[in-house]
Amino acid sequence: MTRPRVHQPSGLxxxxxxxxxxxxxxxxxxxxxxTGLFLLCGFGLVVLYSxxxxxxxxxxxxxxxxxxxxVGTLLVAQIPPAQLxxxxxxxxxxxxxxxxxxxxxxxxxKGAQRxxxxxxxxxxxSELTKLSVPMMIAWFLxxxxxPPQWKRLLAAGAMILLPVLLxxxxxxxxxxxxxxxxxxxxxxxxxxxxxxILGMMITAIPVGWITWEWGMHDYQRDRVLTFLDPESDPLGxxxxxxxxxxxxxxxxxxxxxxxxxxxxxxxxLPERTTDFIFAVLSEEFGLIGILLLLTLYLLIILRGMYIAxxxxxxxxxxxxxxxxxxxxxxxxxxxxxVTGILPVVGVPLPLVSYGGTSLVTIMxxxxxxxxxxxxxxxxxx
Amino acid sequence: MPQSTLKNxxxxxxxxxxxxxxxxxxxxxxxxxxxxxxxxxxxxxHEHFTTLSQDNRVKxxxxxxxxGLIYDRNGLILAQNVPTFSLEVTPERVTEMDxxxxxxxxxxxxxxxxxxxxxxxxxxxxxFDSIPIRVRLDEQEVARLAANRHLFPGxxxxxxxxxxxxxxxxxxxxxGYVGRINEQELQQIDNSAYSGTSHIGKTGIEKxxxxxxxxxxxxxQVEVNAFGRVIRVxxxxxxxxxxxxHLSLDAGLQHAAMTAFGEExxxxxxxxxxxxxxxxxxxxxGFDPNLFVEGISSEDYDALQKSETKPLFNRAIRGQYPxxxxxxxxxxxxxxxxxxxGIAQKNYCPGFYQLPGHSHKYRDWRKGGxxxxxxxxxxxxxxxxxxxxxxxxxxxxxxxxxxxxxxxxRKTEADIADERSGLLPSKEWKRQRRKAPWYPGETxxxxxxxxxxxxxxxxxxxATATLAGGGVNxxxxxxxxxxxxxxxxxxxxxxxxxxxxxxxxxxxWKTIIAAMTQVIEGxxxxxxxxxxxxxxxxxxTGTAQVFTVKQDEEYDEEKIxxxxxxxxxxxxxAPVEKPRIAVAVIVENGGHGGSVAAPIAKxxxxxxxxxxxx
Numbered sequence: 001m002t003r004p005r006v007h008q009p010s011g012l013x014x015x016x017x018x019x020x021x022x023x024x025x026x027x028x029x030x031x032x033x034x035t036g037l038f039l040l041c042g043f044g045l046v047v048l049y050s051x052x053x054x055x056x057x058x059x060x061x062x063x064x065x066x067x068x069x070x071v072g073t074l075l076v077a078q079i080p081p082a083q084l085x086x087x088x089x090x091x092x093x094x095x096x097x098x099x100x101x102x103x104x105x106x107x108x109x110k111g112a113q114r115x116x117x118x119x120x121x122x123x124x125x126s127e128l129t130k131l132s133v134p135m136m137i138a139w140f141l142x143x144x145x146x147p148p149q150w151k152r153l154l155a156a157g158a159m160i161l162l163p164v165l166l167x168x169x170x171x172x173x174x175x176x177x178x179x180x181x182x183x184x185x186x187x188x189x190x191x192x193x194x195x196x197i198l199g200m201m202i203t204a205i206p207v208g209w210i211t212w213e214w215g216m217h218d219y220q221r222d223r224v225l226t227f228l229d230p231e232s233d234p235l236g237x238x239x240x241x242x243x244x245x246x247x248x249x250x251x252x253x254x255x256x257x258x259x260x261x262x263x264x265x266x267x268x269l270p271e272r273t274t275d276f277i278f279a280v281l282s283e284e285f286g287l288i289g290i291l292l293l294l295t296l297y298l299l300i301i302l303r304g305m306y307i308a309x310x311x312x313x314x315x316x317x318x319x320x321x322x323x324x325x326x327x328x329x330x331x332x333x334x335x336x337x338v339t340g341i342l343p344v345v346g347v348p349l350p351l352v353s354y355g356g357t358s359l360v361t362i363m364x365x366x367x368x369x370x371x372x373x374x375x376x377x378x379x380x381x
Numbered sequence: 382m383p384q385s386t387l388k389n390x391x392x393x394x395x396x397x398x399x400x401x402x403x404x405x406x407x408x409x410x411x412x413x414x415x416x417x418x419x420x421x422x423x424x425x426x427h428e429h430f431t432t433l434s435q436d437n438r439v440k441x442x443x444x445x446x447x448x449g450l451i452y453d454r455n456g457l458i459l460a461q462n463v464p465t466f467s468l469e470v471t472p473e474r475v476t477e478m479d480x481x482x483x484x485x486x487x488x489x490x491x492x493x494x495x496x497x498x499x500x501x502x503x504x505x506x507x508x509f510d511s512i513p514i515r516v517r518l519d520e521q522e523v524a525r526l527a528a529n530r531h532l533f534p535g536x537x538x539x540x541x542x543x544x545x546x547x548x549x550x551x552x553x554x555x556x557g558y559v560g561r562i563n564e565q566e567l568q569q570i571d572n573s574a575y576s577g578t579s580h581i582g583k584t585g586i587e588k589x590x591x592x593x594x595x596x597x598x599x600x601x602q603v604e605v606n607a608f609g610r611v612i613r614v615x616x617x618x619x620x621x622x623x624x625x626x627h628l629s630l631d632a633g634l635q636h637a638a639m640t641a642f643g644e645e646x647x648x649x650x651x652x653x654x655x656x657x658x659x660x661x662x663x664x665x666x667g668f669d670p671n672l673f674v675e676g677i678s679s680e681d682y683d684a685l686q687k688s689e690t691k692p693l694f695n696r697a698i699r700g701q702y703p704x705x706x707x708x709x710x711x712x713x714x715x716x717x718x719x720x721x722x723g724i725a726q727k728n729y730c731p732g733f734y735q736l737p738g739h740s741h742k743y744r745d746w747r748k749g750g751x752x753x754x755x756x757x758x759x760x761x762x763x764x765x766x767x768x769x770x771x772x773x774x775x776x777x778x779x780x781x782x783x784x785x786x787x788x789x790x791r792k793t794e795a796d797i798a799d800e801r802s803g804l805l806p807s808k809e810w811k812r813q814r815r816k817a818p819w820y821p822g823e824t825x826x827x828x829x830x831x832x833x834x835x836x837x838x839x840x841x842x843x844a845t846a847t848l849a850g851g852g853v854n855x856x857x858x859x860x861x862x863x864x865x866x867x868x869x870x871x872x873x874x875x876x877x878x879x880x881x882x883x884x885x886x887x888x889x890w891k892t893i894i895a896a897m898t899q900v901i902e903g904x905x906x907x908x909x910x911x912x913x914x915x916x917x918x919x920x921x922t923g924t925a926q927v928f929t930v931k932q933d934e935e936y937d938e939e940k941i942x943x944x945x946x947x948x949x950x951x952x953x954x955a956p957v958e959k960p961r962i963a964v965a966v967i968v969e970n971g972g973h974g975g976s977v978a979a980p981i982a983k984x985x986x987x988x989x990x991x992x993x994x995x
Contacts, residue, residue, distance in 0.1 A: 146393045189404065191396045246437065249422040249430025262438045266606035287423045294412055301408055309401050317397045325404055332411050339418045 028077040028374040036300040044352035051280040069363035076367030092136035098125035137186040138318035147191030174346040185325040248282040255286030273354040278338040323365040443577030446596030449623030453632040462542040466518040469511035474535030550667030557585020558670035588798035596623035627862040629658030637988040638663040641981040647968040648696035650842035657855030664696040698800040701835040705923030708830035715783035717889035730766035757896035772828025781807035787844040795857040806833035841965035849954035852882035907975040911983040920953030922974030946970040951978035
């Protein structure tokens with residue numbers, strides 16, 4: 001949700017493309033990435049059409065959102081990475097401020113509060129942090145040579161933890177997990193020492209236990225328990241996963257065919273247009289269809305990593321790599337949840353699930369990637 | 382751009398490349414984990430999940446069969462299925478429920494109790510299930526609703542088949558009735574065969590032929606959604622309707638018999654001796670079996686239960702009465718066939734009988750006695766003393782063995798449910814059941830059909846038919862033919878089962894039948910009242926004691942309460958030359974067999990033989 005900031009006059013940069021590829025290049029768009037995204041969104045719409053019971057209205061709204069998100073991509077792609085980098089701390093502070101506001105409003109309203117209503121539209125400030133956190137950490141770490149020193153790591157850790165805890169208090173497990181992962185991905189790409197990573201993994205066990213005992217809400221614990229044994233509560237929390245597994249498993253190799261999924265069309269599958277749309281796809285298109293989808297995702301991710309590697313400065317590299325890995329993280333958490341190997345956390349299938357908020361964030365992330373790739377300068381070799 | 386040296390820049394670039402490579406490897410590995418999971422679900426466990434998916438969406442609904450119909454011997458319908466109409470509302474399709482119900486109330490009468498039931502069912506059922514607001518609509522109501530139907534979306538008239546017995550009380554005891562399946566029956570029936578069936582035969586033929594009448598349940602495989610709504614029919618197997626039964630029962634004869642009883646309570650059974658077919662089976666008074674079909678109201682049930690005349694009691698098969706003198710022809714035949722007495726042998730009747738060495742006087746019904754009587758006189762005049770002596774000579778066990786050949790003391794195995802077996806005493810029976818020895822005096826009273834001995838009207842008619850048929854014991858049958866839905870006839874189970882009794886000397890049988898004929902035709906016959914010029918009847922009157930007169934007292938009908946009066950019995954068959962009907966009639970507390978029971982039997986025989994309405 002960085003659109004309001006894009007309209008600042010200083011945001012319009014002098015582009016300096018290395019290769020002139022006609023109009024698309026002038027628009028700072030990366031054609032391979034754009035092709036992958038369009039194919040994925042197109043496939044997503046086909047699945048959504050079936051999942052929504054051929055509900056034209058839902059398709060229309062999703063198309064509108066995709067259009068809006070693409071405008072976001074287009075606008076962000078025009079901003080040179082150097083500008084983004086300068087804005088990073090301010091953006092981080094702004095997002096943090098909104099998170100606190102939301103929390104205070106929520107305290108007064110006595111209930112879970114994620115949305116901020118600013119008259120014309122409502123949005124979730126936590127979505128902003130999905131971009132502001134990696135931008136901030138990348139900016140912070142790029143200040144000094146890599147790999148980061150201890151003190152910097154500690155400070156970066158605090159910068160990640162603050163918004164993560166604020167989001168977790170809302171409570172929104174899915175988003176806090178994504179934000180935390182975004183921060184950690186920056187640290188990892190910045191060369192966090194392997195010894196430290198190993199140490200953290202070992203520490204994670206007692207920390208995990210403590211989190212389980214004191215840091216989780218009952219519904220979150222239930223979800224974990226249901227994940228471990230979904231059949232134990234087949235009518236409650238386990239119902240989603242059981243029906244989802246039935247949908248996926250009955251799809252088989254070739255699927256039941258488009259619009260022919262009985263699990264989804266006879267309404268056995270809950271949330272089939274949003275978090276569980278992967279199950280609809282698995283049921284109707286089978287393993288073949290899923291492999292096609294995963295290939296599209298992998299192509300986009302590989303292109304993202306290529307852009308990151310090709311980036312010319314540390315900030316750009318870290319940010320591009322992180323945006324790509326967060327995109328993958330969405331995919332992994334969602335598919336893991338729907339297939340029953342991960343707990344149920346509300347993470348959509350990126351660019352396929354029905355719904356706008358995360359769609360816009362993800363597409364703006366790809367706008368950043370395109371900006372990074374198309375604003376490169378010719379380097380002396 | 383950070384302020385860094387070229388060396389630093391290259392170093393950072395290399396570091397990032399390394400990390401990016403690790404990240405890509407991890408990404409690919411995690412994607413492979415997901416793919417393996419998918420292979421596990423979609424390939425390895427595909428069949429398991431396909432089954433679960435099928436179980437989710439496919440449900441099997443039963444299609445209940447139509448119950449078979451029951452006809453009398455002339456093709457008159459005795460039990461049929463008639464459509465009844467109810468008004469049903471589907472809440473999901475009604476936007477303004479209160480308005481709709483109010484508007485419906487203006488077209489048909491809807492009581493408060495209807496509203497209450499509707500609200501109760503509405504809470505229990507799903508929104509797309511239709512719920513009855515009124516049941517048993519009459520034709521006018523149906524017509525009014527049909528005319529206004531377009532005004533009420535979501536409101537429908539539903540038809541369902543209800544069992545109906547057009548002859549009501551005339552056939553209530555023979556045909557029986559169906560009612561809703563109760564808990565106890567639910568334990569006994571095959572639940573899958575009865576899925577979708579709400580009613581089951583409770584009494585009479587409806588119960589004994591339940592299996593044939595019910596038919597076979599059909600199935601419908603449907604696709605349902607997560608909420609149980611039927612989306613479409615996948616497959617269906619039509620139900621096989623129950624078989625239609627054709628009875629040997631004559632509805633006209635039933636009616637004639639009921640009319641003949643009038644206000645009297647009692648029972649009559651008529652059997653065709655030639656084949657054992659039951660022509661009439663009447664227990665008076667009857668009741669309206671239609672009351673039971675949809676569940677009888679407690680007031681109606683109380684009224685039937687508390688009635689002095691016990692209309693629900695099927696006297697024809699469950700009433701157990703002492704046979705009285707109607708047993709005398711059989712005992713007489715026992716005496717002749719066993720050679721205990723001769724045809725011409727005469728015994729003197731002084732009006733009482735004393736066992737050797739005992740002072741107790743076993744009295745004859747005629748105070749002065751019958752004088753010197755032979756077997757035929759003893760039957761014609763119903764001499765008690767003659768049969769006391771004969772019974773004493775035969776002994777209870779020989780008596781028991783001979784009478785049991787005629788079906789006394791056990792069920793006739795007729796094709797009607799809940800028959801009782803009566804009682805034919807023997808020394809063995811008394812030792813086992815009463816834990817007491819047999820006394821000789823008990824043999825004497827058994828000789829005149831009193832004491833322990835009990836028979837049902839069906840047993841008496843059956844024994845009479847056996848006698849009339851020259852000693853062929855046939856199982857009495859109500860059903861003569863069974864027709865399946867395609868109209869193919871078959872015989873009921875147990876049809877034509879018969880046992881030929883041993884006959885020592887046909888003269889003995891002729892003597893007894895001749896004596897029985899003289900009961901009607903003879904000047905001193907006890908049933909001479911029903912003598913007629915159209916056909917010859919062989920019969921025997923009987924009077925069964927309800928109340929034992931003390932040794933020194935006299936039985937005075939006038940002084941005794943009606944309920945304590947003797948039962949009047951009469952058995953008969955006609956025409957004597959070629960018997961076509963054997964009848965047993967019992968009139969409870971009717972008094973004398975000859976004057977009360979015999980005329981009823983006569984009217985039954987008249988109807989059957991002369992085809993005339995009484």
